[in-house]
Amino acid sequence: PGTKLPRVGTTIFTVMSQLAAEHGAVNLGQGFPDFDVPPRLVDGLDRAMRAGHNQYAPMTGVAALREAIADKTAALYGHRPDPDAEVTVTSGATEAIFNAIHAVVRAGDDVVVLDPAYDCYEPAIDLAGARAVHVPLDPATFAPDWARVRAAIGPKTRMLIVNTPHNPSGAMLSADDMAELASIVQDTGVWLVSDEVYEHIVFDGARHESALRYPELRERAFVVSSFGKTYHCTGWKVGYCIAPPGLSLEFRKVHQYNVFCTFAPAQHAFADMLREEPEHHLGLGAFYQAKRDAFREQLLGTKLEPLPVPGGYFQLVDYSAVSDLVDTEFCRWLTIEHGVASIPLSPFYESPPPGQRLARLCFAKAQPTLDAAIERLTRL
C-alpha cells in the first residue's frame, strides 16, 4: 500500500545482463560498448584527479565543458546555446530526462510518449503524478503518425518526448518530421524533451535532425545528450541538457537537489577531450556503420531477419522463422539455450503489437564478441 511505482520491476536491461552472466551468454542485450574508451580521455581523467579536481564541481557544470558543448553545438546545428544560461551538465542523460520532466510536469498533467519508448520516461512521469499517454509508432518503420500525435494532445498535455535516433529501432526523424512536430506544438503550452543520445551514430549520409536546428522547437525543448554513447563510457554517467534560459532555470532547481553536481574529474576530462580531439564524434558514424554492415552481413547466415538500422547501435531482428514464443520468452530461451542475450521489445510498449516477434541486438561490440554471437545464432 502506498507504493509509488507499483507496475515497475527490475529493468529489462538488468534482468537480461544478469541472465547472460548466469548462463555465460554473449551479451548483446543491454546497450554498452565492450571496447576501450579513447586513451586520451582516460589520460584526461587521470590528469584531472591528480590536478586536484576532486571536490564539488559547479552546480551547472564545469565552465570549460559548458563552453566546449556550446561550441560543438554551434558547429553541428548552427545555434550556439549560452553556456551559462542554457547548458547544464548532468549525471547521464537519465538524470537530465528525470529533471526535465520534474521541472515542468505537474500532478494531473499528460505527457505524450511514442511507443516503443526508452524505459526511463514513464517512471519519471509517474513519479511526477502525471499520466503517460502512449501513441504507437508505425509497427513496420517506427515512424511517428503525426495525426495520431496531434490527436493525443489536449488541454492537459504538458510535454511530448521524442527520441532520434530511436532506441530500440534506430529510426530517425526527418526534416519533414521536425516540421510536423513544430506545427503540432506551436501555440500550445507543450514542452518537448528531445532525447538525442545517439546524435553522432547516424548512417548512410543521413543528417541528425536535432531539435536545436529549429528555432520553433528549441525555444520549448530540453535537448538531452550523453557522453556515454559518444565516448564508449556508459559507466561514467555524464550527459547534458540544453534548454532556453527559463527552462534551464527550472531544470537546475531539480538538478541541484537531485545530485547537486556531476562527477567533477570526468567533466574536466571531457572538456580537454573536446578541445584536443574535436573530430572524435565526427568519426563515430563511420565507425559504427562498419560494425553495422559487418554484423548484418553475418546475420544473413542465420534464420534471423534483420530490420533496417538508420542510426544508433542496435539491430532489430525478426525471429518468426525460428520460434513462435512471445519476445520475453524467446529472449530468455535464446540466452539460456543458445548463449546469446538480447532485449525483447515488449517492455518498451504500453501494449505491444500482437504477434510482433522482434528482439534487439547491440552491435557496439568488438568483432570477436560479434563473431562468437553469430557462431551461436547460426545454429538456431
Ligand code: PMP
Ligand atoms: N535515452 C536513450 C534513448 C538511451 O538509449 C539511453 C542509454 N541507454 C539513455 C537515454 C540514458 O543515457 P545515460 O546512460 O547517459 O543516462
Ligand code: GLN
Ligand atoms: N540504454 C541502455 C540500453 O538501451 C541501457 C541502460 C540501462 O541499463 N539502464 O540498452
